[in-house]
Each structure stands twice: as C-alpha cells, then as structure tokens.
Amino acid sequence: MTDTLRNAFHARHEQLYTYREENTPIEVVNLESTLYGRVDRPPLPKITNGGAGAETVKAKRPMIFAADGTAKEGPVYDGGSFGAGATVVGPAVIEEDTTTIVIEPGWRAELHESGSYVLTRTET
Numbered sequence: 001m002t003d004t005l006r007n008a009f010h011a012r013h014e015q016l017y018t019y020r021e022e023n024t025p026i027e028v029v030n031l032e033s034t035l036y037g038r039v040d041r042p043p044l045p046k047i048t049n050g051g052a053g054a055e056t057v058k059a060k061r062p063m064i065f066a067a068d069g070t071a072k073e074g075p076v077y078d079g080g081s082f083g084a085g086a087t088v089v090g091p092a093v094i095e096e097d098t099t100t101i102v103i104e105p106g107w108r109a110e111l112h113e114s115g116s117y118v119l120t121r122t123e124t
Contacts, residue, residue, distance in 0.1 A: 046113045050083015063091045065104050072105065084113035089122065 006026060014020045058078050062071035074091035079101070087110045088094060090103035094117070103109050106123035 044114055047082075047084040047111065047115055049085050049113075052077060052082050052086035052088050052111075056081040056086075058095065061093070063093070063102075065091060079111075082111045084111055086111045 009026050010020045010022055056078050057075045059076045060073055061076055063074045064071050072091050074093065075088075076093045076095060077088055079094040079096035082094075087108055088103055090107045090109075091105045092103045092109075094101040094103070094109065101109060101117055103119070106121060107119055108122050109117045109119050112118055
C-alpha cells in the first residue's frame with residue numbers, strides 16, 4: 001500500500017510541478033477532510049420576562065429628529081437590563097453592549113424573548 005501511495009504522490013507531483021524527486025522523503029504537511037451529517041438544531045436562547053422600568057433609564061438627553069432642528073427630550077435606556085416584553089416608546093435611545101437603537105417619535109420597540117427588538121409604528 002505504501003508503494004502505491006508513494007508512486008501516486010510522485011506522479012501527482014510531476015503532473016503539478018513537471019519533475020519528480022523520488023529520493024526525497026514524502027512529508028504530510030496538510031491533511032483535509034470533509035464530513036457530512038445531520039444534527040439537531042440548537043435551541044434558541046430565550047430572555048426571561050421583564051420590563052423597561054424607570055431603573056433602566058441611564059440618562060435623559062435632547063434628541064433631534066425633525067428637519068427643523070427642534071430637540072425633544074428623551075430617555076436613554078440600558079438595554080442590557082431589559083427582560084422579554086420590555087417596551088420603549090420613542091423618542092428614546094436603547095444602548096446595549098454591541099448596538100445602539102434609536103427610536104424615533106411615533107415608534108415603539110419591544111424586546112422579543114429571542115433577544116431581537118421589534119419596532120412598530122404607533123403613528124401614521
């Protein structure tokens with residue numbers, strides 16, 4: 001079997017590089033493999049229920065959403081403190097470790113148990 005592998009290696013080497021080095025030892029540098037199979041889907045994480053109470057407000061800031069530059073005061077929430085079902089009505093900002101969500105006036109955001117925010121228009 002080793003002679004078969006050795007001969008196949010030297011033949012392929014010659015095909016790729018136009019020469020053979022039959023007296024040089026063969027060294028395996030990389031070995032690749034592909035596996036196929038079926039696995040169960042991992043369960044999605046679920047956030048426990050909770051709200052966006054006053055204790056989750058970090059600050060209040062003037063926020064500008066209108067083209068005329070009019071500022072409206074709005075809360076800045078610590079989104080990391082929210083539980084599933086937490087609802088925030090704009091104007092507001094939700095700050096998290098990996099993102100910042102700006103909620104304009106006439107919109108609301110609700111934290112789904114999956115960790116995604118669902119934004120809904122409250123005014124037309």
